[in-house]
Amino acid sequence: MTTVLKTEDLRKQFGQLTAVDDVSIEIDDDKITSIIGPNGAGKTTFYNLLTGVLEPTSGSIWLRSGEGDELADVTDAEPHEVAQAGLSRSYQITNIFEGLTVRENVRVARISHEGTRLDFRSRATGDESVEADVEELLELTGLTDIADTPCDTLSHGEKRTVEIALALAIEPNVFLMDEPTAGMNPTEVTEIVSLIRELDADLDATFVVTEHNMDVVTDISDRIVVLAEGSILADGAPEDVLTDERVTEAYLGSDSV
Amino acid sequence: MSATDTGGRVSRFGSAVAEGWTRERLGLLGAVALVLVAFAPPFQVYLFTDFLVVALFALGFNLLYGYTGLLSFGHGLFYAGGAYGIAIVLRDLTPVVADVVGAGIAPLVTFALGGVVGLALVVALAVPVGWLSVRLEEIYFALITLAFGMLGYSLIIQDPAGLTNGTDGVIVLLGTVDLGGFSLRIGGRRIYYAISAVTVVAAVYGVWRVVNSPFGTVCKAIRESPDRAAALGIDVSHHRWMTFIVSAAVVGIAGVLRAGLASVASPGLTHWSTSAIAVIATVIGGATYFYGPIVGAFIFLYIRWAISRFPALEAYWELFFGALLIAVVLFFKQGAVGGLLLLRDRLFGDGDADDAGSGGGGARDDGGQATAATDDGAESGDDNARADRGDNS
Amino acid sequence: MSLTSLVPLIGIADVVIGLSLGSRLFLIAVGLSLIFGVLGVLNFAHGGFYMLGAYVTLAVVSNVVDNFWVAAVVGALAVGVVGAAIEFSAIRRLYDRVDSDLDQLIVTFGFVLVIHETVRFVWGSGSYSIDPPDVFNFSVTLGGSTFNAYRLVVIGLAVGVLAALWLFITRTYFGSLVRGTSSDREMAAMLGVDVPRLYTGVFFLGSVLAGLGGALSAPLQSTSPALGDQVIIDAFIVVVIGGLGSMSGAFVGAMLIGMMQSLGPQFISAGSIAIPFLAMVIVLLIRPEGLFGGIGE
Numbered sequence: 003m004t005t006v007l008k009t010e011d012l013r014k015q016f017g018q019l020t021a022v023d024d025v026s027i028e029i030d031d032d033k034i035t036s037i038i039g040p041n042g043a044g045k046t047t048f049y050n051l052l053t054g055v056l057e058p059t060s061g062s063i064w065l066r067s068g069e070g071d072e073l074a075d076v077t078d079a080e081p082h083e084v085a086q087a088g089l090s091r092s093y094q095i096t097n098i099f100e101g102l103t104v105r106e107n108v109r110v111a112r113i114s115h116e117g118t119r120l121d122f123r124s125r126a127t128g129d130e131s132v133e134a135d136v137e138e139l140l141e142l143t144g145l146t147d148i149a150d151t152p153c154d155t156l157s158h159g160e161k162r163t164v165e166i167a168l169a170l171a172i173e174p175n176v177f178l179m180d181e182p183t184a185g186m187n188p189t190e191v192t193e194i195v196s197l198i199r200e201l202d203a204d205l206d207a208t209f210v211v212t213e214h215n216m217d218v219v220t221d222i223s224d225r226i227v228v229l230a231e232g233s234i235l236a237d238g239a240p241e242d243v244l245t246d247e248r249v250t251e252a253y254l255g256s257d258s259v
Numbered sequence: 260m261s262a263t264d265t266g267g268r269v270s271r272f273g274s275a276v277a278e279g280w281t282r283e284r285l286g287l288l289g290a291v292a293l294v295l296v297a298f299a300p301p302f303q304v305y306l307f308t309d310f311l312v313v314a315l316f317a318l319g320f321n322l323l324y325g326y327t328g329l330l331s332f333g334h335g336l337f338y339a340g341g342a343y344g345i346a347i348v349l350r351d352l353t354p355v356v357a358d359v360v361g362a363g364i365a366p367l368v369t370f371a372l373g374g375v376v377g378l379a380l381v382v383a384l385a386v387p388v389g390w391l392s393v394r395l396e397e398i399y400f401a402l403i404t405l406a407f408g409m410l411g412y413s414l415i416i417q418d419p420a421g422l423t424n425g426t427d428g429v430i431v432l433l434g435t436v437d438l439g440g441f442s443l444r445i446g447g448r449r450i451y452y453a454i455s456a457v458t459v460v461a462a463v464y465g466v467w468r469v470v471n472s473p474f475g476t477v478c479k480a481i482r483e484s485p486d487r488a489a490a491l492g493i494d495v496s497h498h499r500w501m502t503f504i505v506s507a508a509v510v511g512i513a514g515v516l517r518a519g520l521a522s523v524a525s526p527g528l529t530h531w532s533t534s535a536i537a538v539i540a541t542v543i544g545g546a547t548y549f550y551g552p553i554v555g556a557f558i559f560l561y562i563r564w565a566i567s568r569f570p571a572l573e574a575y576w577e578l579f580f581g582a583l584l585i586a587v588v589l590f591f592k593q594g595a596v597g598g599l600l601l602l603r604d605r606l607f608g609d610g611d612a613d614d615a616g617s618g619g620g621g622a623r624d625d626g627g628q629a630t631a632a633t634d635d636g637a638e639s640g641d642d643n644a645r646a647d648r649g650d651n652s
Numbered sequence: 653m654s655l656t657s658l659v660p661l662i663g664i665a666d667v668v669i670g671l672s673l674g675s676r677l678f679l680i681a682v683g684l685s686l687i688f689g690v691l692g693v694l695n696f697a698h699g700g701f702y703m704l705g706a707y708v709t710l711a712v713v714s715n716v717v718d719n720f721w722v723a724a725v726v727g728a729l730a731v732g733v734v735g736a737a738i739e740f741s742a743i744r745r746l747y748d749r750v751d752s753d754l755d756q757l758i759v760t761f762g763f764v765l766v767i768h769e770t771v772r773f774v775w776g777s778g779s780y781s782i783d784p785p786d787v788f789n790f791s792v793t794l795g796g797s798t799f800n801a802y803r804l805v806v807i808g809l810a811v812g813v814l815a816a817l818w819l820f821i822t823r824t825y826f827g828s829l830v831r832g833t834s835s836d837r838e839m840a841a842m843l844g845v846d847v848p849r850l851y852t853g854v855f856f857l858g859s860v861l862a863g864l865g866g867a868l869s870a871p872l873q874s875t876s877p878a879l880g881d882q883v884i885i886d887a888f889i890v891v892v893i894g895g896l897g898s899m900s901g902a903f904v905g906a907m908l909i910g911m912m913q914s915l916g917p918q919f920i921s922a923g924s925i926a927i928p929f930l931a932m933v934i935v936l937l938i939r940p941e942g943l944f945g946g947i948g949e
Contacts, residue, residue, distance in 0.1 A: 053490060085492035097490075099483040110480040113473040114492045132473070172492055330754045391937055397753045398694050399940050402892055406932040409885065413926035532881070535761065542758055575773065581765025588759045589745055 003032045004071050006208045007052070007089070007176045012061035014047055021047040023232035024061065029176065031066075031208045033224035034198070038213060040253055044232040045212045046094070049178055053091050054084040065089055066175045085114075090174030090207070092165045094181045100154040104145050104164050107153060108136045111171030135171075142204065143167040143197065159190035163197070170207065179211040183218050195221055220244065228252065293456050297449050304448045305520075310560045311459045312516045313540060317552030318466055319509030320537035325546035326470060327502050328482035329393070330401045332534050333408025336388070337381045337507040339415065339529035341514025344377025345370070346429035346524035347422060353434070366434030366445055370454075374515045381511030382504060389503030393496055404534075411529040428525030431518045446519065455516050462512050463553070469505060470549060478502055510537075539580055543587055545594025554595045663797030666914050672803035672872065674910025675810030679865030680883060681890040682817065682902040683858035689897030690830055690854045692753070693743060696760040699884025700767030701859050705731045705866030706875040707771055710780050720785035724867035728860045735859025738763060739852050747851075764880065772877045779876035806868050813861070814903050821899070830854060886913075889928045893935050895942025904943060 007029040014022040021044045029035055037045055050056040052063060054076070064073035067087040076084050099107050112132050140146045143163055148156065153164060162182060169177055182198065183191045195218055202209050213219045219226065219240070226243040228236040230252040236243045243249060275283035296307050316338055323329045349369055356372065357365035392403050418425040433446035443450055469475055477498055481488045485495045518524045527533060536559070537552075544555020559580065566576045587594055593601075684698045695701075705727045712723035742759055746752045783789055784802030792801050821827035833840040833850055841847045866879075873879075886909060894905025909928055916924035935942060 055486075080494075081486075081489040082492050082494045085490055091490055097484060097487050099480050099487060101483050102479060106476065106479075110476055110488070110493075111491045113476060114488075116473075168487075168491065324754075328751065328754075330757065391933075395936060395940065398757065399936055401694075401754070401757060402888060403933060403936045405885075405888065406892075406929045406936065410926055410929040410933060413929060417926070531885070538758060538761070575769050577765045578769035578773075581762045581769065584762035584765070585742060585759050588755050588762070589742060592755075 003030050004066065005029065005073065006031045006066040007210070008064040008073055009052075010062045010064070012048075012051060012063060013059045014044075014051055014056060015059045020232050022051060022058075025229075025232070025234060027227065027234065027237075029208060029210055031175075031206075034202055034209045034211065034222050035225045035227060036211045036213055036219050036223040037227045037229060038216075038219055039229035039235070042231075043229040043252075045229055046180065047232075048229065049091065049180055049212070052084070052178060053089060054079045054081040068175075085172060085174075088173075088175035089178065090169040090172055090176070091178045092162075092169045092180060092182060094184055096158070096161045096165055098153055098161060098164050098168060101152065103150050103152050104156075104167075105136060105140065105149040107164055108139050108145075108167050108171050109133075111168045112136050112139070115172040139167050139171055142201070143170070159186055159193070162186065162190075162194065166197070166201075170201065170205065174207050177207045177209050179209060181212055181214060183213065183215050191215065191218060198222055216244075293460070296456075297452055301448045304452045306560065306564060308448070308452045308455045308516075308520055310557055311455050312513050312520060313536065313560060314553040314556035315459050315462055315513035315516070316510055317537045317540040317544070317556050318463060319506050319513060320534075321541045321546055321552045322466060322469070322478075322506040322509065323502060324538075324541060325548075325551065326475065326478045326482060327499060329499065329503075330397070330538070331392075331404040331506075332401050332531050332538070333404030333406070333411075333529075334507070334510050334537055335529040335531065335533040336404075336408045336411040337385060337510040338514040338517065338533060339411060339524065339526070340381040340384050340507075341374075341377040341511035341516075342518035342524035342528055343415070343423060343429060344380040344511075345373030345515045346431045346518045348373035348376045349431055349433070350429055363437040367436045367443075370433065370445060370519070374512075377515040377518075378508060378511050381507055381514070385504045385507035385511075389500050389507065393499035393503055405531050408529050408531055408534055412526055415526040415529065423526070426526060428523045428527075431522050431524060433519055433522075446522070451519055455520070458512065458516060462509055466505075466509055467549065474498075474501070539584055543580070543583055543594055545592075545596035545598075547593065548596040551594050551596045554599070558595055664795045665797035665799040666918070667911070668799045668803050668807070670911035670914030671907060672806045672910070673913060674907035675806045676865045676869045676872075677883075677886055677890055677910055678810050678903050678906035679813065679868070680862045680887045681894065681906050682813070682899055683861035683865075684887050685891045685894070685897055685899065685902045686817075686830075686861070687855055687858040688891070690833060691739075691743075691747075691851050693756045693760070693855075694753075694896075695855075695858070696757060696884065697738070697763035697767055698858075698862050698887055699880040699882070700764050700771075701731045701735060701862035701880075702866035702869070702883050702887075703771060703875070703877070703880035704734065704767060705863030706870045706879065707775055707780075707866075708863070709867040709870050710782060710875060711775075713782060720782075720871070724864065724870075727867040728864035731863025731866070732856045732860035735862075736852050736856040739855035743855070744848065744851070764884070768877055768880055771880075775877075777877055779874040780870075781874045782871050784871040800872075802871060806872070809868065810903075813864075814899065817899055826853070886928070889932045891942070892932050893942055895944040898942060898944035901942050901944030 005028045007027075009025055009027050011024045011026055012022055013020065013024050023044075025048065037048070039045055047056065051058050058077060062075060062077045065076045065084070065087050066072075067074040067076075074087055076087055076089070079087065099110065102110070109132065112135050116132055137146075140149050143166060145160075145163060145167055148160060153161060156164065166179075166182070169179075179198070183194055186194065198209060198211070199222060201207070211219075211222065223240050225238065226236070226240050227234060228243060228246075228249050235252055236246045236249050272283055296304060299307070316334075319337075320331065320334050323331055323334075352372065353365060353369045356369045360368050388404075388407050392400055392407070395403055415423045416426050417423075423429060433444075433451070436443040436445060445451065445454070470478075477488070477493055480491075481493065481495055481498060489495050514528065517528065540555035540559045541552040542555065543558055544553065545551030548554075562579070563576050566572050566579065591597065680698055680702045683701075684695060687693055687695050687698075705724075707727075708730045709720070709723045709727035712726050713720060716726075717723065742763075743756060746755050746759065749755055784800060784805075788800075788802040788805050790801050791798050792804070821830060829840070829845055829850055832843075833845055833847060840850075866875075869875075890905040890909050891902060892905075893908065894901030894903070912924075912928060916927065
């Protein structure tokens with residue numbers, strides 16, 4: 003068991019409002035961790051801090067970058083630097099390259115990872131190894147059949163899957179999933195859940211998931227962290243956390259929308 | 260490469276040409292057409308050379324606009340940079356070169372040297388200008404490039420260090436090459452056309468390679484969603500900066516050719532109204548297609564010429580293009596190339612013809628469906644530069 | 653050259669000329685800024701509107717009624733109508749596009765060409781000038797330098813317009829709609845604001861201001877088809893420096909540029925045209941929101 007992501011007293015303040023309040027957490031690679039909490043608990047802000055989109059007011063963020071056990075300090079890193087360091091993310095509102103095909107989407111991610119982006123000399127497909135990797139990823143995520151379709155014509159569920167493929171293409175150590183089942187119908191939810199489980203088993207990436215769908219949470223989580231009003235309210239195995247009184251109160255209390 | 264390899268390639272090419280409207284056939288026809296133009300009446304040769312230069316200007320511009328989503332109203336700066344570079348070298352260094360290589364071949368060598376200097380000057384300018392500009396988004400990028408272009412304009416007309424000769428510009432005298440009993444006037448219409456055609460074709464090929472490389476793919480991703488690209492590890496600013504430099508270099512080459520064609524390097528080249536020509540040609544041709552700027556430049560020059568045959572109308576070609584520009588952006592962003600592809604699909608009824616919502620049947624990589632705003636006509640595996648989903652050559 | 657010896661070189665006339673130029677620039681710039689602040693559209697054709705205002709004013713004075721002020725009002729309103737028509741027929745179609753900013757810029761640029769040529773078609777390529785209205789057409793001498801009294805009127809009008817706009821934006825209902833919508837279009841629509849009509853109204857207002865600027869400029873500079881292109885660049889410089897979307901920024905920026913153009917050549921003959929562009933670049937890099945950034949300030 004290795005720590006792949008760590009924050010120390012991570013804080014984000016917007017004027018008077020403290021969105022993330024001195025959160026210290028360690029994510030380990032042997033579990034799927036879910037982060038839950040009522041709306042406004044600070045989950046998205048937390049993610050934005052981790053991915054470098056927002057600058058912390060104070061505190062630090064550490065990420066396992068590469069093969070070894072050492073953690074790199076990514077507190078002040080720019081989004082692209084954090085991604086290069088090994089942190090990947092999917093978005094609550096699907097954020098893929100709509101005008102490109104599925105294959106092109108994955109290819110971009112792969113090119114970025116390979117660092118061949120400044121290579122003028124190869125053909126569009128980069129070299130064969132990039133294409134082979136792209137093909138593998140498409141198979142892994144079940145997208146081979148629709149690989150050459152432009153993404154703006156895909157269904158919501160399919161787009162979400164492309165999003166996952168994109169994020170995995172950069173071979174992250176940590177994959178932050180922001181509400182992966184948002185807007186999906188029950189069939190799609192089941193598919194995504196089994197996909198996540200498969201991917202977790204097959205790949206080295208550690209999955210961290212925020213979710214509102216409690217069934218999904220109980221289904222896939224090995225560990226649940228509950229955020230409320232910017233701090234950690236509870237943290238532990240699903241059966242303990244979900245029966246914790248404070249958690250139910252936080253959800254049903256005055257600040258749940 | 261062994262003899263059999265070459266033989267193999269030639270026969271593959273030959274069968275590709277014979278097979279139908281393949282890329283190879285179109286390429287061959289294009290090459291033949293280019294050669295034939297050299298035998299046209301002098302004015303037509305001149306007009307066609309003009310078209311080639313403007314086409315390259317627009318193509319370079321579109322590398323930034325169509326592919327990366329950055330609209331520059333100041334690319335004339337690099338156009339002028341190339342032009343003044345070669346003009347000044349020709350004016351001031353011809354005697355020096357003549358001393359080194361002999362008076363006979365000197366004009367050609369100086370011309371080549373001037374081209375290199377012009378290009379180097381442009382790249383040197385593009386590095387800082389680009390680095391500063393790409394930090395800004397959209398409208399602000401357009402404004403700062405406009406400002407840089409006009410800054411260049413106001414500096415050039417000041418005639419710094421007596422180099423640029425103010426508003427009159429620098430006259431370009433191309434000279435005559437004398438080799439034994441054989442002399443070639445570089446500025447002669449056909450000779451200059453040949454030089455330009457070779458240069459432009461090579462440059463277009465270069466841009467095509469860029470666009471169809473991983474570099475180009477990343478450009479398109481950044482155009483679609485800079486945030487998403489960053490989240491995948493792409494340094495967006497850096498990439499845009501690199502694209503800016505390449506774009507400027509291409510425009511610089513066009514500027515070098517422009518100087519010889521117009522026989523003068525003038526400050527007007529960096530005025531925003533010149534930059535606007537690249538915008539007009541590109542948008543009318545179809546910014547989302549590789550060949551859009553080229554087709555647009557063709558339309559721009561030849562319709563202007565056609566209009567000029569009618570003195571009554573001639574004065575109002577700007578009106579025509581203004582209206583056309585508006586109409587294209589509002590109703591048919593695929594531009595002329597999009598229209599041509601639509602026409603071709605209808606006429607030849609491949610069965611693949613498709614109306615992608617916005618009324619364009621344009622093609623994409625790997626034969627997928629098109630959307631007007633994002634179609635790019637650049638190819639991958641199939642290498643079909645015509646952006647055609649029907650042909651799999 | 654010491655600072656004190658510079659002072660006698662700045663005649664009061666130069667200052668007044670600078671301010672009156674600034675006043676006209678203010679009118680076009682504030683219109684441009686208003687439209688950008690609320691609609692998010694950078695209207696390239698605003699220079700053409702200014703020019704059109706001058707031409708219509710000239711036409712009315714020559715052919716309809718020999719009263720400058722009436723002609724100026726007609727000119728300004730006519731331009732407003734043209735602007736509203738352009739917004740309604742063309743720009744409106746672009747709001748919901750993904751890359752609306754750039755498309756809008758290109759479309760408005762198309763209108764630059766159309767307006768330029770239309771003006772040339774109707775009035776020819778020559779230049780026209782008229783005298784300031786008789787009642788103000790006299791010279792004033794202050795501190796040893798002379799200028800036309802009409803310029804003071806222009807300056808006064810600009811200040812008046814600034815005040816009127818400020819009151820309008822901060823004190824009227826329409827003004828509050830403008831302020832609210834500029835920050836969040838969707839929110840405003842959900843609150844029941846008729847956003848399309850508001851947009852057309854703002855575009856109309858912005859165009860009227862440009863037209864007024866042009867109308868007022870007719871007695872001070874010769875009017876020719878080149879006027880539009882000249883003034884739009886100045887207007888861009890002003891709004892960048894002053895802040896896109898800011899009224900007071902447009903005022904301060906315009907006065908600065910006006911003064912620079914009037915006084916600049918005396919101090920730094922070489923490079924005086926480069927300075928505004930340099931300033932524009934610097935502002936864009938260091939403080940893109942301009943000196944005053946933000947709407948309704």
